[in-house]
Amino acid sequence: xxxVKQSPQSLIVQKGGISIINxxxxxxxxxxxxxxxxxxxxxxxLLIAIRPDVSEKKEGRFTISFNKSAKQFSLHIMDSQPxxxxxxxxxxxxxxxxTSYGKLTFGQxxxxxxxx
Amino acid sequence: xxxxxxxxxxxVTQMGNDKSIKCEQNLGHDTMYWYKQDSKKFLKIMFSYNNxxxxxxxxxxxxxxxxxxxxxxxxxxxxxxxxxxxxxxxxASSRAYNEQFFGxxxxxTVL
Numbered sequence: 742x743x744x745v746k747q748s749p750q751s752l753i754v755q756k757g758g759i760s761i762i763n764x765x766x767x768x769x770x771x772x773x774x775x776x777x778x779x780x781x782x783x784x785x786x787l788l789i790a791i792r793p794d795v796s797e798k799k800e801g802r803f804t805i806s807f808n809k810s811a812k813q814f815s816l817h818i819m820d821s822q823p824x825x826x827x828x829x830x831x832x833x834x835x836x837x838x839x840t841s842y843g844k845l846t847f848g849q850x851x852x853x854x855x856x857x
Numbered sequence: 858x859x860x861x862x863x864x865x866x867x868x869v870t871q872m873g874n875d876k877s878i879k880c881e882q883n884l885g886h887d888t889m890y891w892y893k894q895d896s897k898k899f900l901k902i903m904f905s906y907n908n909x910x911x912x913x914x915x916x917x918x919x920x921x922x923x924x925x926x927x928x929x930x931x932x933x934x935x936x937x938x939x940x941x942x943x944x945x946x947x948x949a950s951s952r953a954y955n956e957q958f959f960g961x962x963x964x965x966t967v968l
Contacts, residue, residue, distance in 0.1 A: 775956075784861075784947050784959030785900070828898060843888055843951060844913050847900040 745833050747848025754855050760818040762851045764831035767812065771833040775845070776805065776816045779828045788829075789816070821855045828852050860884050861960035863948050869966045870938055878933045878963045880948030888912070889931035890949040890957065891923060900947070906931055938967045 747764045754760045764774075775790035791798045791805040791814065798805045804817040818825055831848040861882045870876055882889065890913075891903040905913035906925040920936045931948060948960040 777959075779898075782962075784949075784961050786959065787956060790956070830900060843890065843905050843907075843957070844902050845900075845957060846902075850898045850900075 745831060745846050745848045747831050747851060749851060750849065751852040752854070754821045754853065756821065756823060756855055756857050758821050758855075760821045760825070760853055760855070761815055762829055762831070762853070763813065763815045764833075764848050765811075765813045766833050768833070768835070769812065770835055771846075772836050773834045774805070774807065774814050775832050776803075777830045777832065777847075779830065779850075785830060818853075821853075823855045823857050826853055826855050861948055861950055861958050863946075863960040863963050865963060866961065867964050867966075869968065871968055872938055872940060874938050875934070875936045876938060876965070877935070878946055878948075878965075880931045880933070880960060882929055882948075882950040882958070882960075884950055884952070884958060886950035886952045886958075887928055888951045889925065889928075890951075891931065891933050892947040892949060892959075894945040894947060894962070896944070904931075904933075935965075938965075940967050943967045 745766045776788045777785035778788045779785040789800050789803050791807050793809050796807050802819045807814045829851045832845040834845050864879045888907045890905040892900050893903055894900050903917050904923045909925045922934045925931045943966050945962045945964050947962045949957040951957045
């Protein structure tokens with residue numbers, strides 16, 4: 742019930758196209774859903790995050806869509822650029838309190854390649 | 858102006874050895890974490906400390922022992938290293954309980 746399932750495993754997009762990565766979760770108690778971007782040899786970096794009280798959040802070319810009833814959320818990258826080529830992770834965490842404080846449960850990751 | 862730093866960046870050692878990885882954050886955060894990223898890039902939390910107190914201790918062999926001398930530091934000591942310990946280990950920190958900032962990682966290779 743603590744799992745977060747991410748798809749696809751890899752994605753190839755042409756420059757200027759839209760990249761879409763999907764995640765699904767089971768635990769309805771999750772209340773925070775971030776996306777992390779990781780370049781080779783670097784640590785994950787927070788890209789954008791959403792809480793379940795909103796259905797969409799946009800920051801520049803990056804948008805999270807959240808469907809609470811379906812227990813799914815997705816990352817959309819508009820006008821994808823070669824510099825966006827990286828591994829993307831979705832994650833989820835429970836509210837503070839107890840032994841789960843701050844624990845992020847990650848999806849399996851998506852390797853995005855944007856061709857020029 | 859590094860936010861979360863780890864040393865060393867690479868660690869190559871023999872099976873059975875004991876090694877430590879150090880982590881420091883200068884963000885003024887009160888919570889620090891250790892994550893393990895395996896060869897398939899899967900990230901899994903190992904430990905978290907809040908104000909030097911152990912909060913999360915996932916199912917990790919007791920050969921792994923975190924130590925937090927103060928709020929800005931969280932070190933990871935590993936005894937009797939095994940081949941399966943080879944991975945990239947990430948330290949992270951946060952103020953708010955969710956917005957975690959990750960270090961650059963330490964790639965551990967056990968021969």
